[in-house]
Amino acid sequence: MPKSFSSLASWSLAAAAAAALLVGCSSEAKLAKDEVANSVAEKLAAQTGQPKPDVTCPEDLAGKVGTSLRCKLTATDGTSFGVTVKVTSVEGSTIHYDIKVDETAS
Template sequence: MSAAPSILSAIAAGVLLAGCSASVDVGTSTPKLSADKLATTVAEKLAATTGQPKPDITCPEALAGKVGTTTRCTLTADDGSTLGVTVKVSSVEGDEINFDIKADETASPAPN
């Protein structure tokens, strides 16, 4: 039996994580968090909050370290269903980007 429904229900319950952060390499005036590092950080935070295994998260782009910047990531469950996750920069302190994570309330079913 797949754990996908329990993972998605735990996360889709409106998970809002405030105060997540990640340090980045600053090669320009605006720090950026790579798409891979962002996905890993989001997955770790969601797993810690829900008590579920680390989910499969993909983010399409790097997150610019500018307050108010947002990006959308996707959580894909074992059964192929997906859940959108919004990441929004709340503050930037040097090379550390602080962001909030908000999961959508409903998941999209797996494609047939």
Template sequence: MASARLSAATWSLSAVAVGALLVGCSASADVEKKLSADKLATEVSEQLAATTGQPKPDISCPEDLEGKVGTTTRCKLTAGDGSTLGVTVTVKSVDGDKINFDIKADDTASPAPN
């Protein structure tokens, strides 16, 4: 039974990754040259949900995103079973106080810790 849950979670994470890769997720946020880690996590979660048609995933980002083209940060998507999927956020442009960024999920998930 545990493997069935893991398979479902892995499928769910794969659906998020495939959806993010196929659609070429992009998002933007109004900020003052920096987007807080919490706000970034919310923006990424909302964009992934909109792109995949799935509920908003649990996203955490370790640091603020500086509004400078080319800046990247890594966020983490955590599934209900504890498995994780890395998400890379890259600033593609800055228009005044608006940071536009791309979101790319990793191809494979990491299993839940035992």
């Protein structure tokens, strides 16, 4: 039987997840908030082997190294966790970022 998606062990594994996405053409790389949320949810589901959680982000992610965005993850049991998305590098229109899920529920 799979562990609860909100299990701390699952989140610990997911905290190391990283993503790189291609973004639309513009002078400054930017990733739409819905694309960030979807990518974070997919990466966490893949890391934990659990269903894709509901993730929402308040704004687009600017493609500038060091930029952080705080998103909200709601697990299938209704538990909420904060998620930090931090840009680690930008190559042209590709934004690379790390994902870190808070260790405790919000």
